[in-house]
Amino acid sequence: MASASTVTFVTGNKNKLAEVKEILADVVPLLKSQDLDLPELQGEPGDISSEKAKLAAIKINGPVLVEDTSLCFNALNGLPGPYIKWFLDKIGHDGLNNLLSAYTDKTAYAQCVFAFCAGPNSEPVVFDGRCPGQIVKARGPTNFGWDPVFQPDHPTLKLTFAEMNKAEKNKISHRSRSLALLKEYFIKHPEILK
Numbered sequence: 207m208a209s210a211s212t213v214t215f216v217t218g219n220k221n222k223l224a225e226v227k228e229i230l231a232d233v234v235p236l237l238k239s240q241d242l243d244l245p246e247l248q249g250e251p252g253d254i255s256s257e258k259a260k261l262a263a264i265k266i267n268g269p270v271l272v273e274d275t276s277l278c279f280n281a282l283n284g285l286p287g288p289y290i291k292w293f294l295d296k297i298g299h300d301g302l303n304n305l306l307s308a309y310t311d312k313t314a315y316a317q318c319v320f321a322f323c324a325g326p327n328s329e330p331v332v333f334d335g336r337c338p339g340q341i342v343k344a345r346g347p348t349n350f351g352w353d354p355v356f357q358p359d360h361p362t363l364k365l366t367f368a369e370m371n372k373a374e375k376n377k378i379s380h381r382s383r384s385l386a387l388l389k390e391y392f393i394k395h396p397e398i399l400k
């Protein structure tokens with residue numbers, strides 16, 4: 207049986223881990239984590255996350271959380287999507303802007319799909335959180351991925367994720383929206399966090 211002290215968030219990404227700990231602090235105050243380099247399926251974000259969770263649950267031999275993050279350009283029907291890690295690595299912030307130079311539509315959405323898997327023989331449950339915005343020239347600190355080129359839609363702020371403070375980003379981000387759904391699931395299934 208999973209418990210608050212046994213759910214392990216499996217990720218190789220320190221920045222994700224810091225945000226997840228902050229957002230989940232009220233529900234899972236002592237979130238364990240493990241850095242495992244898991245193979246990632248190609249395909250739709252939900253399937254990638256779900257398969258990652260199954261592999262993680264086998265490796266950890268217990269309940270796990272994983273997530274997969276995509277950055278989806280509407281003019282490109284959702285690409286680079288889950289392949290953003292490799293696009294960013296190869297072409298950088300300017301290259302991401304250049305991908306859209308032939309299009310007037312600069313809108314995009316950030317997508318975070320968490321998957322919870324209760325153990326090696328369980329089916330994962332997925333939680334899809336999205337944040338709409340647009341791709342802009344890089345602004346702000348460059349310590350986390352594509353944050354400098356993504357300006358989320360916001361009623362008052364015209365800032366990239368990188369220019370926002372953490373609390374501001376966590377209020378509206380793809381990650382916090384996915385985790386809000388996960389929290390609802392944990393509330394409906396209190397036995398998981400006993």
Ligand SMILES: O=c1[nH]c(=O)c2ncn([C@@H]3O[C@H](COP(=O)(O)OP(=O)(O)OP(=O)(O)O)[C@@H](O)[C@H]3O)c2[nH]1
Binds near residue numbers: 292
């Ligand atoms: O600016 C950003 N703001 C974010 O909020 C964010 N979340 C993820 N990313 C980046 O997008 C790719 C996802 O790939 P990804 O989901 O496979 O992650 P990963 O391989 O780094 O870790 P993991 O798979 O071990 O959890 C990687 O390049 C991440 O660095 C972000 N960049």
Ligand SMILES: [Mg+2]
Binds near residue numbers: 246
């Ligand atoms: Mg990954």
